[in-house]
Amino acid sequence: MTRAHPPSVHKGATCTPVGTLHGPPWRHTEDMRLLDRAGGGLAVRADLLGDIHPAVLRDHMSGELIYSLRTTGSGGVYAGSTEQRERRLLAAAKRYDLVELEIGRDTTPAILAAIPPHHRLLAWYGPSTTSTSLTALLARFSQMAGIPARHYSLTTHAATAEQALAPLRLLHKLNRTNVTAFSVGETGPCGRLLAPWLGAPMVYGRIGGRTDEVPSINRLLRDYPFPAVPQVRHLFGLAGRSVAGSFSPRLHNRAYRALGYPGLYLPIPTTDFLSTWRTFADGLAALGFPLVGGTIEAPYKEAALRLAEVASGAAARAGAANVLVRTESGWRAHTTDPIGVVGALGRAGIQLTGRKAAVVGCGGAGRGAAAGLLRFGVTPTLVNRGQDRGGRAARLLGLDYVPLHRFTPEDYSLIVHATPVREDLVFSLGQLPRDTILVDLAYGRRPTALVDAARRLRLRVIDGWEVLRIVAARQFRLMTGRSMPNFPAPEHLR
Template identity: 25%
Template sequence: PFLCSTSWLLMELVVDSGVRKMEGEAMTRNETLICAPIMADTVDQMLNLMQKAKISGADLVEVRLDSLKSFNPQSDIDTIIKQSPLPTLFTYRPTWEGGQYAGDEVSRLDALRVAMELGADYIDVELKAIDEFNTALHGNKSAKCKVIVSSHNYDNTPSSEELGNLVARIQASGADIVKFATTALDIMDVARVFQITVHSQVPIIAMVMGEKGLMSRILCPKFGGYLTFGTLEVGKVSAPGQPTIKDLLNIYNFRQLGPDTRIFGIIGKPVSHSKSPLLYNEAFRSVGFNGVYMPLLVDDVANFFRTYSSLDFAGSAVTIPHKEAIVDCCDELNPTAKVIGAVNCVVSRLDGKLFGCNTDYVGAISAIEEALQGSQPSMSGSPLAGKLFVVIGAGGAGKALAYGAKEKGARVVIANRTYERARELADVVGGQALSLDELSNFHPENDMILANTTSIGMQPKVDDTPIFKEALRYYSLVFDAVYTPKITRLLREAHESGVKIVTGVEMFIGQAYEQYERFTGLASSKGTFQENYGWILRARSLSLFNAALLVTFPPKSLHSCVIAMVLDSSALPFVLRRN
């Protein structure tokens, strides 16, 4: 039911006896703060954003004075401090440090002095300007206001030695809190920042900018960071790579992360499209497992595992294009991975050795069999036996499905952009090889099975497809491993042609629940993961993830659940009841 209110909704949770407590009651909250950058043209707009920041769950706000179109230091700062619902950090970033202020230094630093005198909780002064600022204070530093001395490197991440020297210089300047931000050219850059953070003897804010630096922002509590920055909306950032507050809280369980948190992730390139963090982190939260699962944009898997072998990285899912390269990184492989020559799941054992396995084909082959059996319920054995099974792609997923289809008695055909790779895989499974260009004209018989294991059709290139629509009529079923979007152009055109379709979600779910058990040692079921995945998607489609607070439970854990949120004032609030 929809309610006629646009501000607050109450939250009522009627939970079965024996169900875990809400996470805030069941787990200890860490001390790392979430700071919301506030950038706007006017003070009134800033104050409105500050209210949203509080509702979203931020602990403090960073007031970016350099974003204001007009600015009267004395009156505007006084208004902001008096009316802010959260503690304030004032930043007046000059263009030479990546900000918008292009005026004189005396006026800029004087505005920060005014903020200190009027009661700001924090001010941010650049390392290059701190000596001039300290001189202007004449020793009259406010006891309340903490001075963050910052340095920003928009080109790269220096060596550990250089970062250590930088921290020492910042500390020697009289900083209450050390802050530095570097740029990630490779995900390995983050390890050096973790090393500095965890050994720091002073409060420290250390971030690595860009998509490859995302985990530096998520894992602050684990390595002792003073705060992280979280935005109110996707894309409205004060520095590259900042996640939203709602993602920090609702996806990554930020408040519960700590030194003992085990790290998991999905390794790939690209990887930002993956829904794995949504599914795994909710699964961890639902049983109180102290772990976090993140997207990991990796260029070189061998280097990644060498670099992060000792930082509590407990396990990883592996996706395109690393499933084959990672084989050489593993100390041991399960029989399937050994035969296929591809790995999609890596577990770090207590002795530090890496165990690789392949769960790629299990969910996909099972879903294809179920769909075929639905149309032929009386048949015994695998419905794939004797079928012509065409696999698009000769990479890790292609190898897995080709192997699985062969095990079920299918006759396998491999179609790949590079014919030589198709031929290599076809030889392994005793099948036939085609170049991808030949596929649309390949129809030796009817009722074939088609399985796309490439990224063709994946967001953002949703208009791409590996085969002409006219050729789909020769198939009885089409499977697409791509699950973003769920219905790709290939699947849409297959459905329009009267062909059964199986989405990549089935493969994703099949992988997920098997990998979850390997990661955690806890039993689960495919049905539970299917229900949780569906619940998460429904929540997102209903804009629950746009709310300031999201509480989700595995569906069966609730007798009745009424979720109440504080929504954006422009949104239509609702209560979603699940019985």
């Protein structure tokens, strides 16, 4: 089958990162300065913040300022009268570089006469009940294009991966450089970040507010190549239920840039892994961006193994996979969990010989860690809260299993914590000997409860960041055939 080719992106192409301000500007000066250094613009949510005079923002922002008075029907909170709205929009047009006008509601003769086309950002927000097919979006844009504007924006609500692809198909069909289109919803982040490679002139990140659907401007600029839009020939995905906190995109995308490799690594949050992965693989290839590999987070590692036509010996033994690589015959499954723990221990100079080990958590990561220890001569005991999963893992690997409520941590000199729990202690550390080694696979914006408690007790700890660096480097090698540069830990994890 002949693949479609994406619109040509000339060498040195850029898009404008736009931070959407959801909180008082004085609380977010650092993010605004970061955005300004990237040549970005700032969209002010006046429906949330009120009418902020641009002079307040100019100390931190030299880029374009966008005024947005989003209504309740468009995902905002403005519910005032038509007359009040018109007065605010017209006043903003005198001070802001662009004013967001909602199609239909704001495109009245009076407003259009007062706000010239070069100050207009014409926007449409499609509710979840609105059809998101390519045909429907083309018809919607045809209606919008009849009104001259500097920028056009279409935002759909996607309940499925197929719906999340529709805005990308629209961009591919239009092949214009003044239209931004993406979806919000579960699978939306992937399309939002890919849209600039299909001609979208803007990519949005939030400043303030709390949601995993929209990346923060900090993550947008640190994890992805923006404002540059470098050539991309290979897409890689990070699939899981909640992937917004992962540092994998930062590691992989920084490595692509350092090596000049034409890759892009994108998040694919989903609650239906098999359907989403297959839909994106087919849909993105049709747009000229083949999905050639990816990393898989819990709880989809077993499903990833089932998806693959071929599996590595390590993945087959663990009964789970966290890497998928496209080959001529289909997907090949691998697991890097075994090398993560033993590699991090080895890098820290910790000898495994003679240690009595336990692995707490019997999901894909725990089984992989146990398999890795076995390969290096350590026979761990498996520990799990649920007996069904614990017993199954023990039978699969030929290891002993202990229910969590009967687990005695002080009996072990090496403990690997492989559950997703970050904020609470899964087991007590009070009686552990000082020479106990703890490995915590979880990581986040701040140290986990286990790492905090262990450090207070002055125990030796290998945190999730150290394991991630080993795992990510192996994943990078499997997916690209290249070696990943060794990057330092993010500042807040040092």
